[in-house]
Amino acid sequence: MAESTKFRILGFNGLRALCVIAVFLSHKCNLEFYAAPLGVWTFLVISGFLIIGELHGARLDVEAARYGVGTALRIFATKRALRIFPAYYGLLALLFLVRRLYDPMGNGLDFVWHAVYLSNYFSAFVSPNLGSPFGVLWTLSVEQQFYVLAPLAFVLCPAVWHARICICVVVVAAAGHLLMQHHGVSARDIYLTSPWNFALIALGGAAGILMRAERYRAPLRRPLPLLIAMTIIATYSASWLAARVPDPIGGFSTFTVSIALALLVAWIRCNQESLAVRLLEWPPLEYFGVISYGFYLIHNFIPSRSIPGYIGLANYPILGWFIGALISFAISVALAHISWRFYEKPILGLRARLLPKRVELPKVAIGAAGSPT
Numbered sequence: 072m073a074e075s076t077k078f079r080i081l082g083f084n085g086l087r088a089l090c091v092i093a094v095f096l097s098h099k100c101n102l103e104f105y106a107a108p109l110g111v112w113t114f115l116v117i118s119g120f121l122i123i124g125e126l127h128g129a130r131l132d133v134e135a136a137r138y139g140v141g142t143a144l145r146i147f148a149t150k151r152a153l154r155i156f157p158a159y160y161g162l163l164a165l166l167f168l169v170r171r172l173y174d175p176m177g178n179g180l181d182f183v184w185h186a187v188y189l190s191n192y193f194s195a196f197v198s199p200n201l202g203s204p205f206g207v208l209w210t211l212s213v214e215q216q217f218y219v220l221a222p223l224a225f226v227l228c229p230a231v232w233h234a235r236i237c238i239c240v241v242v243v244a245a246a247g248h249l250l251m252q253h254h255g256v257s258a259r260d261i262y263l264t265s266p267w268n269f270a271l272i273a274l275g276g277a278a279g280i281l282m283r284a285e286r287y288r289a290p291l292r293r294p295l296p297l298l299i300a301m302t303i304i305a306t307y308s309a310s311w312l313a314a315r316v317p318d319p320i321g322g323f324s325t326f327t328v329s330i331a332l333a334l335l336v337a338w339i340r341c342n343q344e345s346l347a348v349r350l351l352e353w354p355p356l357e358y359f360g361v362i363s364y365g366f367y368l369i370h371n372f373i374p375s376r377s378i379p380g381y382i383g384l385a386n387y388p389i390l391g392w393f394i395g396a397l398i399s400f401a402i403s404v405a406l407a408h409i410s411w412r413f414y415e416k417p418i419l420g421l422r423a424r425l426l427p428k429r430v431e432l433p434k435v436a437i438g439a440a441g442s443p444t
């Protein structure tokens with residue numbers, strides 16, 4: 072499949088699909104090997120690659136006098152709101168209506184924290200239940216917190232500064248991450264609230280900006296960078312066998328695998344005709360990447376461990392566990408498809424009426440949280 076599909080980067084939806092599968096297996100099947108963190112971190116890198124790349128392009132348009140700063144910010148905010156808010160707030164509204172199912176004691180789920188995108192701080196410092204279905208919302212909060220200020224930084228500052236801004240964010244975030252470790256902040260709280268989560272977005276953004284220049288793309292058109300990235304990622308994943316800790320927050324190992332994830336994403340962008348990208352473009356996998364945002368939001372609210380009791384497999388733990396996870400996956404996929412087909416996609420169609428008519432509309436690379444351009 073040629074790169075003539077100018078509206079999206081080939082392979083990204085497939086990569087998102089693999090990431091959300093890793094998260095699902097971690098949540099529903101207790102898959103270790105840092106599967107969930109690697110999936111989440113890859114989402115954040117892809118988000119930065121696409122969205123900071125879009126902000127960089129918007130600044131270039133401002134500098135070319137195609138439109139003003141206000142228009143650029145309006146375009147970004149409108150596209151972001153139409154892609155992220157409907158599914159997110161629709162889910163929160165539905166969960167609020169049935170909140171007794173998730174909060175039978177009436178202790179309060181503090182929907183306000185989730186509504187204002189502070190779920191990561193709620194899970195870290197207010198609620199002890201990261202393992203609750205609401206735990207997945209923290210990653211959305213990280214992205215929205217970053218993109219509150221990012222549009223101003225990238226649209227107002229000259230485009231030539233953008234890669235440097237990303238690098239500065241990475242350096243400051245690394246210092247903050249190490250400082251949290253030094254002061255004995257728990258691994259769980261660091262995982263949820265470390266500034267390194269912002270650095271992952273910035274790493275993706277730096278990669279997206281640099282990949283616009285041929286001198287940076289050329290070295291990546293070889294198998295070696297992919298081999299290096301995958302070796303680092305595999306080694307990091309396998310290190311769980313030695314560490315056996317739930318949250319991988321060791322400073323230098325986290326930094327190294329984060330750079331490897333950015334290298335992987337950049338390699339996919341630079342090798343659109345490769346076999347690896349063609350495999351990622353397998354239609355079922357690619358479509359799963361399209362609906363992966365909805366799937367990610369929904370999957371933790373679909374129970375799997377209680378299913379065996381309803382289908383007569385309570386006395387067969389292994390078979391019941393497998394069938395329960397499979398049914399939960401199928402229900403989550405079906406609901407994500409329905410949400411995309413009849414709710415999210417039609418709302419995205421409103422962009423044509425809401426965005427300024429004189430600005431050409433590039434299509435989004437649709438996918439998981441934080442994935443649209």
